[in-house]
Amino acid sequence: MGSPSANHVALVAFLVCLLPHCGSAKRTGYDVVSVAGSGNRLSARLKLVGGTAQYGPDVKKLSLSASLETDSRLHVRITDADHSRWEVPQVVIPRTALQDVLLDPTATPDNAAALPSSRTLSSASSDLVLTIHTSPFRFTVSRRSTGDVLFDTSANLVFKDRYLEVTSALPASRSSLYGLGEQTKQTFRLRHNDTFTLWNEDLGRSDQLDLNLYGSHPFYMDVRTPAGAAHAVLLLNSNGMDIHYAGDSITYKAIGGLLDFYFFAGPSPLAVVDQYTQLIGRPAPMPYWSFGYHQCRYGYKNVADLEGVVAGYAKAKIPLEAMWTDIDYMDGYQDFTLDPVNYPAKLLRPFVDRLHSNGQRYVVILDPEIKRNATPNEDIFLKWNGTTLVGKVWPGEVYFPDFLNPRGADYWGQKISEFRRTIPVDGLWCDMNEPANFLPMEPLNELDHPPYSINSNGSHHHINTWTVPVSSEHYNGVTEYDAHNLFGFLEAKATHAGLLKDTARRPFVLSRSTFVGSGRYAAHWTGDNDARWDELRNSINTILSFGIFGIPMIGSDICGFTGNSTQELCSRWIQLGAFYPFMRGHSEKKTIRREFFLWESTTRSARKSFATRYRLLPYMYTLMYEAHTTGAPILRPLFFSYPHDANTYGVNRQFLLGAGVLVSPVMEPGATTVDAYFPAGRWYSLYDYSLAVATPKGKRVTLPALADVANVHVAGGSILPMQQAALTTSSARQSEFRLLVALTENGTASGELFLDDGESPEMSGARSMWTLVRFSCAKYRKGITMRSNVVHNSYAPSRKQVIDKVVFMGLQSPAPPKVYVNGVQVKAAGIRDQKNGALTVSGLSLVIGENFQIQIVMSH
Ligand SMILES: *[C@@H]1O[C@H](CO)[C@@H](O)[C@H](O)[C@H]1NC(C)=O
Ligand SMILES: *[C@@H]1O[C@H](CO)[C@@H](O)[C@H](O)[C@H]1NC(C)=O
Ligand SMILES: *[C@@H]1O[C@H](CO)[C@@H](O)[C@H](O)[C@H]1NC(C)=O
Ligand SMILES: *[C@@H]1O[C@H](CO)[C@@H](O)[C@H](O)[C@H]1NC(C)=O
Numbered sequence: 001m002g003s004p005s006a007n008h009v010a011l012v013a014f015l016v017c018l019l020p021h022c023g024s025a026k027r028t029g030y031d032v033v034s035v036a037g038s039g040n041r042l043s044a045r046l047k048l049v050g051g052t053a054q055y056g057p058d059v060k061k062l063s064l065s066a067s068l069e070t071d072s073r074l075h076v077r078i079t080d081a082d083h084s085r086w087e088v089p090q091v092v093i094p095r096t097a098l099q100d101v102l103l104d105p106t107a108t109p110d111n112a113a114a115l116p117s118s119r120t121l122s123s124a125s126s127d128l129v130l131t132i133h134t135s136p137f138r139f140t141v142s143r144r145s146t147g148d149v150l151f152d153t154s155a156n157l158v159f160k161d162r163y164l165e166v167t168s169a170l171p172a173s174r175s176s177l178y179g180l181g182e183q184t185k186q187t188f189r190l191r192h193n194d195t196f197t198l199w200n201e202d203l204g205r206s207d208q209l210d211l212n213l214y215g216s217h218p219f220y221m222d223v224r225t226p227a228g229a230a231h232a233v234l235l236l237n238s239n240g241m242d243i244h245y246a247g248d249s250i251t252y253k254a255i256g257g258l259l260d261f262y263f264f265a266g267p268s269p270l271a272v273v274d275q276y277t278q279l280i281g282r283p284a285p286m287p288y289w290s291f292g293y294h295q296c297r298y299g300y301k302n303v304a305d306l307e308g309v310v311a312g313y314a315k316a317k318i319p320l321e322a323m324w325t326d327i328d329y330m331d332g333y334q335d336f337t338l339d340p341v342n343y344p345a346k347l348l349r350p351f352v353d354r355l356h357s358n359g360q361r362y363v364v365i366l367d368p369e370i371k372r373n374a375t376p377n378e379d380i381f382l383k384w385n386g387t388t389l390v391g392k393v394w395p396g397e398v399y400f401p402d403f404l405n406p407r408g409a410d411y412w413g414q415k416i417s418e419f420r421r422t423i424p425v426d427g428l429w430c431d432m433n434e435p436a437n438f439l440p441m442e443p444l445n446e447l448d449h450p451p452y453s454i455n456s457n458g459s460h461h462h463i464n465t466w467t468v469p470v471s472s473e474h475y476n477g478v479t480e481y482d483a484h485n486l487f488g489f490l491e492a493k494a495t496h497a498g499l500l501k502d503t504a505r506r507p508f509v510l511s512r513s514t515f516v517g518s519g520r521y522a523a524h525w526t527g528d529n530d531a532r533w534d535e536l537r538n539s540i541n542t543i544l545s546f547g548i549f550g551i552p553m554i555g556s557d558i559c560g561f562t563g564n565s566t567q568e569l570c571s572r573w574i575q576l577g578a579f580y581p582f583m584r585g586h587s588e589k590k591t592i593r594r595e596f597f598l599w600e601s602t603t604r605s606a607r608k609s610f611a612t613r614y615r616l617l618p619y620m621y622t623l624m625y626e627a628h629t630t631g632a633p634i635l636r637p638l639f640f641s642y643p644h645d646a647n648t649y650g651v652n653r654q655f656l657l658g659a660g661v662l663v664s665p666v667m668e669p670g671a672t673t674v675d676a677y678f679p680a681g682r683w684y685s686l687y688d689y690s691l692a693v694a695t696p697k698g699k700r701v702t703l704p705a706l707a708d709v710a711n712v713h714v715a716g717g718s719i720l721p722m723q724q725a726a727l728t729t730s731s732a733r734q735s736e737f738r739l740l741v742a743l744t745e746n747g748t749a750s751g752e753l754f755l756d757d758g759e760s761p762e763m764s765g766a767r768s769m770w771t772l773v774r775f776s777c778a779k780y781r782k783g784i785t786m787r788s789n790v791v792h793n794s795y796a797p798s799r800k801q802v803i804d805k806v807v808f809m810g811l812q813s814p815a816p817p818k819v820y821v822n823g824v825q826v827k828a829a830g831i832r833d834q835k836n837g838a839l840t841v842s843g844l845s846l847v848i849g850e851n852f853q854i855q856i857v858m859s860h
């Protein structure tokens with residue numbers, strides 16, 4: 001295309017001005033002035049048509065690059081054409097850079113009218129289609145297979161140095177959105193007219209609804225009726241932002257960075273998280289032991305206090321996997337030190353050694369702040385006003401390590417390693433890493449006064465509230481203004497690297513502050529919650545959201561952190577918490593003690609609910625493997641398995657563990673019943689194996705509120721690998737396996753078992769030993785046949801573990817059926833027909849890692 005003549009431009013401008021509304025109000029936004037495409041890529045230059053008065057001057061020229069990076073991922077990036085800008089660094093999300101296909105932008109016309117009215121980027125293998133409209137500039141993303149428009153920006157794009165705004169239309173009646181955190185929400189599905197502020201903040205308590213909390217995840221999943229197709233949108237931007245969701249639109253207002261969008265095609269919810277974690281990184285494998293019960297309290301007085309708690313759990317025969325210690329163990333609240341009076345090494349070390357010899361673990365807290373003058377090496381800390389930044393946290397005056405500085409991360413790893421020589425902790429808990437700072441700081445420069453204030457209708461907090469000033473400086477001149485939301489991510493990454501280097505074992509890191517991709521290094525908990533029923537309920541919303549964020553190892557402090565829990569609340573919370581992927585009790589020092597053995601009802605709940613949990617550990621750990629390889633959350637909303645059923649979209653008082661287990665906990669005081677929703681299919685009681693619900697369509701059912709356990713049902717079609725309950729995961733792991741087969745009406749079922757040593761750094765990598773077995777069941781003539789198919793087997797042969805029992809649920813037979821294992825008939829003594837449709841075949845010794853076949857022949 002050649003350059004049009006000046007007259008041509010004037011003529012076009014004149015013609016355009018004959019149109020209605022021309023000249024009345026000046027149009028804001030941009031026009032496309034050049035565009036080029038090649039293969040799966042497209043680039044364009046945009047020129048400002050009209051700016052807006054607020055928030056500073058508009059950027060005059062923008063460049064847009066887009067790429068269909070995979071068959072299911074579209075990347076659209078809009079930035080200043082002439083100046084480079086801050087963007088999420090490669091160390092946070094390693095990714096391929098978008099290439100500009102406009103080889104010589106100056107050779108193209110500087111004139112929208114000379115271009116076609118729109119330009120499309122599509123490919124035969126991708127379900128996503130990008131269309132950019134020339135004048136005014138806007139873009140749409142649509143689904144090729146259905147024509148559904150997924151993202152549809154309006155023309156009034158705003159791009160200033162410190163203010164970016166873009167709005168997309170949404171079909172309010174068809175769209176259900178999930179994600180956009182971290183905030184404590186009363187619902188899991190996002191409500192219309194909510195504003196989500198993303199700015200990592202230690203609000204002190206997570207029970208404050210709808211406010212910006214510890215982490216930032218500018219990611220949502222959108223599930224649409226009628227077909228239940230899901231897609232997702234990530235704005236990869238670490239700057240502070242407000243996102244307003246009006247129902248029929250979503251508006252992003254970011255105070256820096258780029259408009260760097262990724263669209264994920266789905267169309268199933270599981271495909272969305274697979275595609276998302278392929279970009280941001282797969283969830284870290286968590287050690288097997290971390291699925292056991294963790295006990296913590298802020299305010300444990302001394303080592304004897306810890307010993308008493310461990311003994312209390314042992315005496316009550318309640319599982320206890322790991323003891324934790326909050327800042328109480330430190331000397332003057334300084335990291336990597338021990339209180340010489342209450343937690344001296346000569347007492348703490350033998351205590352930790354005893355835990356280890358009992359198959360138990362020890363985890364301590366770390367705050368990122370280092371006491372001022374505790375180190376001579378000042379240049380690895382955040383700077384402010386030309387010198388090392390001094391803030392105030394628990395130890396008093398502190399420095400903040402700069403984890404963007406490779407030497408800052410190395411320093412951290414070295415301190416961890418030195419500390420582990422004294423106390424060989426099994427995991428680390430990164431708290432206060434937003435980072436928190438109790439010292440109000442004076443504004444230093446214009447960064448401290450952004451033209452647009454995020455959170456203006458939330459907590460009304462200025463961005464410097466309770467944290468280091470945004471005018472602080474990181475390595476290489478990066479400002480805290482840009483990198484603030486990455487602090488917790490980077491600390492968790494450095495902590496993970498430090499533990500891995502020192503132990504050569506799979507690290508366990510729990511981080512309060514998170515960003516996109518934190519799941520690669522850390523687990524998360526919902527922060528400082530309160531001992532209230534609404535908090536128990538709201539925990540599910542946050543946990544399900546973090547599953548979607550690629551951080552599947554998450555839990556909420558069982559029985560609440562602040563406030564005094566009642567016995568009833570605590571019992572119900574234990575029953576729910578038994579299904580949290582990360583299961584910890586933790587409480588604040590001023591509250592009454594609530595270790596579960598202290599009350600009779602919590603003792604009963606913990607014994608019975610944890611017995612179920614520990615029996616399900618092989619299934620849960622297989623879900624960890626699934627999460628690590630495909631991003632699938634461990635706890636899932638119902639719509640993940642039933643996207644066609646719109647009744648599941650708003651469900652947040654029940655959840656699925658994987659695809660096979662439906663949990664319907666009690667969440668109200670004094671409840672005698674639980675209202676539960678059962679999607680279409682068969683549902684069996686996990687406790688007595690009976691067929692509880694069989695329905696061709698979703699159905700609401702009133703369940704009894706059981707005293708000591710949540711209602712748990714197994715979905716017809718699943719096969720759950722289980723073991724025996726025990727007081728630690730290591731003893732549970734030595735017990736014999738059982739398979740629970742839940743048949744569909746057609747006699748089918750399937751499931752998986754993943755096994756490894758639970759602590760090698762890699763899970764299922766080429767260098768590690770692991771076994772994966774697939775189980776399947778199908779109708780065969782007058783009965784059914786179940787098979788095990790060993791997919792990979794470098795671990796199980798060394799263990800020689802066996803399955804001793806298989807329970808088939810949903811078999812109706814007038815007389816006891818005949819059972820054959822690998823063609824040999826099982827003696828009658830090994831078969832128990834429970835008459836409720838469940839058939840137990842016991843006395844087996846089927847070696848895990850060897851293929852086998854069980855045939856059941858029904859009598860007539
Ligand atoms: C959201 O706000 C709009 C405009 O004020 C209003 O029309 C609509 O009813 C609100 N929706 C909800 C769900 O509150
Ligand atoms: C920054 O440092 C300069 C020079 O030491 C000092 O005069 C000024 O008061 C400092 N500013 C703030 C906000 O502390
Ligand atoms: C704050 O949000 C509420 C609820 O959306 C709204 O009614 C109110 O007008 C907002 N206030 C300001 C100052 O924006
Ligand atoms: C919790 O109970 C303790 C001991 O009875 C009492 O001192 C404290 O004030 C209570 N805290 C709350 C928040 O009710």
Ligand SMILES: *[C@@H]1O[C@H](CO)[C@@H](O)[C@H](O)[C@H]1NC(C)=O
Nearest residue numbers: 681682716717744745746748
């Ligand atoms: C059972 O088989 C019928 C007929 O093939 C099919 O329509 C139905 O979806 C199947 N049910 C399940 C739960 O698989």
